[in-house]
Amino acid sequence: MTHPSGTERDARRELRDDRRIERRLVWKGIFALLVAAAVGWLRQRYWM
Amino acid sequence: VNAASAVGDLGLWVLSLLVLLGAVPSLLTVYQFVLVAAHRWRDHLRDEDVSLTELPRVAVVVPAWNEEPVLRLSIDRMMAMDYPSDRLRVAIVDDASTDETPALMAAKQQEYPGRVVHLRRAQGGQGKAHTLNHGLRELLADDWAEAVLITDADVVFEPTCVRRLVRHLGDPKVGAVTAFIEEASEHPNWMNRFIGYEYAVAQAAGRRAQNVAGAQGCLAGGAQLHTRENIDALGGAIDTTTLAEDTVTTFLTQIDGRRVIFDGNAHCYAEEPSDVVGLWKQRLRWSRGNVQVARRFKNVFFRPSRRHSLGGLWIGLMWWATLLLPALMVCSCVALVVLWSFNKDHAHVVFTRLWIFNALAFIFTTTFAVIIEPRIGRRCWRQAVMFPGLLSLLIMVAVIAPRPMRSLLVHVLSSVGIGWNDTTKSYLALAAYIWVAVSMVAAWLIYRLDKTKRVGWLVAPLVYLVGYGPLLCAITFSAYIAEARGAAATWDKTEKTGKVSAG
Numbered sequence: 001m002t003h004p005s006g007t008e009r010d011a012r013r014e015l016r017d018d019r020r021i022e023r024r025l026v027w028k029g030i031f032a033l034l035v036a037a038a039v040g041w042l043r044q045r046y047w048m
Numbered sequence: 049v050n051a052a053s054a055v056g057d058l059g060l061w062v063l064s065l066l067v068l069l070g071a072v073p074s075l076l077t078v079y080q081f082v083l084v085a086a087h088r089w090r091d092h093l094r095d096e097d098v099s100l101t102e103l104p105r106v107a108v109v110v111p112a113w114n115e116e117p118v119l120r121l122s123i124d125r126m127m128a129m130d131y132p133s134d135r136l137r138v139a140i141v142d143d144a145s146t147d148e149t150p151a152l153m154a155a156k157q158q159e160y161p162g163r164v165v166h167l168r169r170a171q172g173g174q175g176k177a178h179t180l181n182h183g184l185r186e187l188l189a190d191d192w193a194e195a196v197l198i199t200d201a202d203v204v205f206e207p208t209c210v211r212r213l214v215r216h217l218g219d220p221k222v223g224a225v226t227a228f229i230e231e232a233s234e235h236p237n238w239m240n241r242f243i244g245y246e247y248a249v250a251q252a253a254g255r256r257a258q259n260v261a262g263a264q265g266c267l268a269g270g271a272q273l274h275t276r277e278n279i280d281a282l283g284g285a286i287d288t289t290t291l292a293e294d295t296v297t298t299f300l301t302q303i304d305g306r307r308v309i310f311d312g313n314a315h316c317y318a319e320e321p322s323d324v325v326g327l328w329k330q331r332l333r334w335s336r337g338n339v340q341v342a343r344r345f346k347n348v349f350f351r352p353s354r355r356h357s358l359g360g361l362w363i364g365l366m367w368w369a370t371l372l373l374p375a376l377m378v379c380s381c382v383a384l385v386v387l388w389s390f391n392k393d394h395a396h397v398v399f400t401r402l403w404i405f406n407a408l409a410f411i412f413t414t415t416f417a418v419i420i421e422p423r424i425g426r427r428c429w430r431q432a433v434m435f436p437g438l439l440s441l442l443i444m445v446a447v448i449a450p451r452p453m454r455s456l457l458v459h460v461l462s463s464v465g466i467g468w469n470d471t472t473k474s475y476l477a478l479a480a481y482i483w484v485a486v487s488m489v490a491a492w493l494i495y496r497l498d499k500t501k502r503v504g505w506l507v508a509p510l511v512y513l514v515g516y517g518p519l520l521c522a523i524t525f526s527a528y529i530a531e532a533r534g535a536a537a538t539w540d541k542t543e544k545t546g547k548v549s550a551g
Contacts, residue, residue, distance in 0.1 A: 011098050011211065011215070012095070012098065014208060014211070014212065014313075015093065015095070015098055015215070017313075018212070018311075018313040019088070019091065021312075021313060022087050022088040022091065022312075023088050025084055025085050025087055025088065025256075025420070026085045026086075026088065028085070028416060028419045028420065029081060029082070029084065029085030029416055030085075031415070031416075031419070032081070032411075032412050032413070032415035032416035032419070033412060035411060035412070035415045036408045036409075036411040036412035036415070039407075039408065039411050039448060040408055042449075043404075043448050043449065047448065047449035047450065047451055047452060048450060048451060
């Protein structure tokens, strides 16, 4: 290993961080779905 | 009379179904984003596969023709990569450049001895694929390279990008991995931002969904890491017979039973076209390449196989819907106009249902896409909203909020002396029905206008009005025509200035 920052620990931490990002996608998807559902509800309730 | 009525009803149903074909792309995109949310459950990486003590020796291959301004930055960034310096080598395959590339390479070889290689072709001009193959032949002549990273001269890598990509090679089933290439012009204009958003949808979302579906449609040309075994199995060279050599490589890898993975957290940056003419030139090449690929691999789609997932239903539908998008849109519009001529009320009902679905799908997918990569979202959210164009947005608002929109329209029309009567309503409805098809013609006219270089200031407002989506559709339509008439397939290089803001 010649690069100073390349350690096994960095790789594991990166993997953990990346998995956290992937897990958040579920919540982002749910949020986007709620936004679309809210617009649909507003249409039925007030804009028809 | 009954028979005539039955035929009439059947006709209405057939026409209605043809109109609703216009919802297929939205439906597939919604499903794509559902798959994105499921990405966390399709993680093939196991902790024990990820190791820094066994990093492969990576040879980076960069085809270049007159790229001196961009190479200066990209070589420095590659050398600063967070990767063991004795395990990363960069080969610039110089396609007989006539600029200052040889001088720059001499300087870089001195600056990074043994790590930067200059492979110069005596005669160039055959295109990127031939240049790449020259580099691959040289690099694979000895056994140093354990993995090969194919990239473009202008691509700038985030320091951890290669390290993130090589993690996947710990899985013996993986043949190639691709990274997320972001549009990152230092001073982005409206076009750069449209492309930036498009890449978030097509890569950060689209390729994650393809991971979940088990097959990738295309490795990014500017960031594809292959195992040496994969390149060897491809014959040590990439395809030179189509304009989409990256897609052919992707298909051949998977057909041969090796997986192709997208890592959305491995980032790199590139500069993309900044005007309509540049975009048209680049995308016409891509679209024509996709038509050629569809022809070449027509027997792969919709045919499930034990070796690969390219024959899966969603992959096939997504591929063909993207390729046939302009045809679907025109078909939907024509059917709607025919329906309108027979039964105006029925046409109105079908049109409203189609557009309500498209509008809600647009809200869901745009919201999701904007927050997938918050940094891109902050940079490009205006272009995300304006992606379909202002006129299509107004139609969406009209079907989502009919009452307020009607009041507004009555007010606006009466202020210019037009009464709100059946004739007005009928003309407005017809205009809305045909808009999707007309928008593609309008996009083509904007391209012609941009080519004249006369009223450059008008191009951006017109694209916002007509939409970036219709512009892409018009380019795909143009690709059909170019392929049908067998137009010469030339490699048109996209001009780069070397002004990339990395990270």
